[in-house]
Every structure is written in structure tokens, then in C-alpha cells.
Amino acid sequence: MGWDGFSGDEVAALTQGESFFAAPGERVCPACGERRLRAYVQSPANARRPTLVSYVWCTACRKFVGTRAKHPAGLIFSDPLAVLSVAERRELERSLVGFLAHLDQLWDSGVLPQSFVA
Numbered sequence: 001m002g003w004d005g006f007s008g009d010e011v012a013a014l015t016q017g018e019s020f021f022a023a024p025g026e027r028v029c030p031a032c033g034e035r036r037l038r039a040y041v042q043s044p045a046n047a048r049r050p051t052l053v054s055y056v057w058c059t060a061c062r063k064f065v066g067t068r069a070k071h072p073a074g075l076i077f078s079d080p081l082a083v084l085s086v087a088e089r090r091e092l093e094r095s096l097v098g099f100l101a102h103l104d105q106l107w108d109s110g111v112l113p114q115s116f117v118a
């Protein structure tokens with residue numbers, strides 16, 4: 001099963017309300033209205049500047065958006081994918097479908113959401 005992108009209006013709606021870092025649980029999806037919206041962030045080690053890559057997806061309607069932003073100063077979080085080797089990680093990220101399925105699996109087993117300290 002494939003994934004669609006959120007529309008521009010939906011992406012704008014994602015930025016409203018309480019920060020994911022303050023309340024990292026599932027939230028209401030702007031596309032389908034189900035409380036099935038999830039997020040995972042990572043800080044790529046090879047980025048030239050401190051960067052935060054965010055993956056936001058809805059497990060109910062299967063919409064997805066990925067963004068890159070400046071890493072907020074002082075924001076610290078766990079990364080359950082950090083245990084993977086570079087090769088394992090590359091293999092996992094090769095397909096969006098497989099990557100998001102893996103993140104859902106981590107979420108459903110309680111490894112995600114991450115915890116944040118700001």
C-alpha cells in the first residue's frame with residue numbers, strides 16, 4: 001500500500017497546537033480527523049549544520065510529510081534507529097513504505113514516540 005502527501009493546508013495545520021516535543025503522543029490528523037498522526041525525528045550525523053529531519057505520518061489515512069529544519073538549540077532526544085549500522089539504516093530508508101512500516105512497528109511496540117528534553 002502506498003502513501004500520499006499531505007496537502008499544503010494540511011501541512012500548515014500540522015504546525016498548529018502544542019509542539020510535538022512537548023506532547024509526543026498521537027494527535028489528530030488534519031486530513032482524516034483520526035487521532036492516528038505520528039512523528040519521528042532524527043538528527044543526521046553527516047549534516048553540515050545542526051539539522052532536524054521530521055517524518056510525520058497518519059496510520060489511518062496513510063498520508064506522510066517529511067521536512068528538514070534547523071535543529072532547535074538545546075533540544076535533546078533519543079533515537080531508536082541509532083543502534084542500526086549505516087548499511088542497515090540505508091537499507092531501511094531505501095523505501096518509504098518499508099521505512100514507515102518499521103516506524104509504525106516501533107510505535108506499536110512502545111519504542112516510539114521518542115522522549116524529548118528541551
Ligand SMILES: [Zn+2]
Nearest residue numbers: 029032058061
Ligand atoms: Zn489521517
